[in-house]
């Protein structure tokens with residue numbers, strides 16, 4: 001067990017972000033990890049106060065940490081896209097988080113909205129590309145506000161960017177019992193990008209003869225998530241499709257309150273960043289209603305990424321047990337209470 | 349009641365397309381519509397035989413019909429994108445099918461994969477833009493096959509294109525009891541296109557003061573389709589997001605075998621085209637396993653579009669009754685048998 005302190009940058013962000021991060025830090029501390037946490041007040045409040053989203057100097061400071069824990073970013077008082085692009089996506093892009101790792105897993109005891117579905121039917125990992133595609137942000141507007149306005153968005157896909165995430169996905173599939181990898185794209189319409197993705201999968205597949213590969217269009221895949229989730233083991237897909245199917249995945253696995261994610265730089269040239277899949281949920285912010293479980297599970301992924309496998313497993317175990325308890329009915333705990341209950345389990 | 353013959357172009361297409369179209373034509377005939385149907389053998393077979401997807405002369409001929417009924421297009425023997433782009437999408441674009449109308453409706457008696465969901469919970473209409481966005485097909489590849497390859501896709505959105513479909517969607521919402529319109533987009537990432545869509549909705553909303561407007565990001569919307577489908581009444585969205593959520597919609601409403609669609613040119617400057625949401629399903633083609641109901645419902649939409657409201661309603665009624673019968677267990681009818689049963693109902 002590695003016993004160095006973890007130098008952690010914490011970005012609670014907006015809305016329920018602050019609430020859920022507090023609980024995750026409590027659990028991290030209780031599991032016995034030595035953490036030196038530094039908080040960064042990035043988000044809507046700072047934007048309104050100073051006009052800043054992510055100053056260059058802060059970006060450079062963040063680079064020095066072992067990892068970043070992020071709550072959620074976004075507030076209705078800020079025009080759409082500003083915090084998302086200039087803060088969240090800027091971090092993902094600058095720190096080259098090309099693997100966005102999002103497990104979709106139905107914990108025993110969790111109610112899924114799907115009828116007749118058992119935990120063993122929903123157990124996949126979605127590997128979403130995190131640094132290119134339509135998220136590149138290129139595009140523009142001409143003749144804005146006139147009847148002749150044109151607005152464009154561009155999806156940028158590179159062999160470099162696609163191959164590295166595809167390779168990571170194959171390795172992940174190889175490590176799992178079913179060894180199945182499904183590419184999700186829309187090759188019949190997005191022919192240029194789709195062709196690059198499909199050729200890359202075909203080529204890398206030769207290095208992983210034990211892995212079975214499959215393909216589904218994004219529209220069909222969305223249907224299968226609901227009708228045949230057992231079809232999927234490891235899914236690899238682009239940035240936008242991954243955004244969509246991981247929210248859908250969260251829904252089938254019992255809700256966004258449980259979905260964890262890691263924005264990972266596998267080459268470790270910059271810190272990886274862990275955050276719940278959910279957003280800042282301004283409608284319930286400050287009311288103690290948010291489920292901190294997704295953030296706690298994201299913290300477990302963080303430990304795992306830093307080689308603290310035992311602690312990570314302990315948190316996951318505590319969460320599983322806590323979720324099983326929900327079966328017995330006391331579902332309406334506050335954010336704090338859920339955090340406390342999980343903290344108690346990891347401490348014992 | 350209009351009693352002129354309908355001049356109908358029929359494109360059975362590939363795979364199960366031929367099978368389901370045969371049944372729909374049977375029902376159309378039985379309901380008492382005089383139809384003069386001309387078949388066009390477009391699709392994979394013709395492509396392999398002659399290299400043609402959609403010759404210009406055929407395109408111009410098709411322009412002369414009152415409507416087009418299409419089965420399905422696409423075959424694994426043809427590289428992805430060729431038939432889709434050069435045949436299906438070319439028809440949608442050339443005939444300016446800017447409204448892609450896709451009801452998502454849970455018929456009583458149909459089993460939905462969602463637990464605890466009643467027919468009144470799933471009753472929406474998705475209005476998908478059909479002529480622009482990422483479907484424009486612009487983009488390209490540079491340094492193909494090398495480690496420095498770049499592949500791009502461009503989403504093109506125009507004020508003209510967005511406004512007309514948004515206006516149609518508001519009118520549709522206005523005509524329904526709930527009068528609610530939800531824009532689905534990803535304004536926080538696709539800021540240029542998203543801004544055009546959101547501004548257009550805001551502006552047109554002023555002309556429809558009775559309609560409540562709402563917004564959901566595509567990722568959240570995908571989640572809500574599964575967790576809170578009752579949230580939606582009329583949905584308006586772009587071409588790609590519409591593709592994804594209508595397949596998802598088909599899944600929650602009991603499967604792709606029932607999902608109908610109309611590619612509509614509301615200005616009637618060219619024929620509209622009706623087709624099931626499902627594809628050519630080569631895996632089950634020729635086996636009499638396909639459910640023709642989606643195509644039969646698409647034929648009803650076709651009649652409705654041409655002002656034959658009574659006949660359209662009669663087919664919808666027959667389908668509802670046929671579906672209710674499924675409850676009693678005889679679910680494994682062949683394509684023909686389902687067609688025959690619905691035909692018998694509309695004839696009686």
Ligand SMILES: CC(C)[C@H](C(=O)O)[C@@H](O)C(=O)O
Nearest residue numbers: 074084088243277536537567
């Ligand atoms: C907030 C938003 C920019 C972000 C994304 O689209 O990636 C979120 O939806 C996510 O999935 O992490």
Ligand SMILES: CC(C)[C@H](C(=O)O)[C@@H](O)C(=O)O
Nearest residue numbers: 188189219422432436591625
């Ligand atoms: C076949 C394909 C090009 C088509 C689309 O993407 O529009 C289909 O999925 C649909 O929804 O009609």
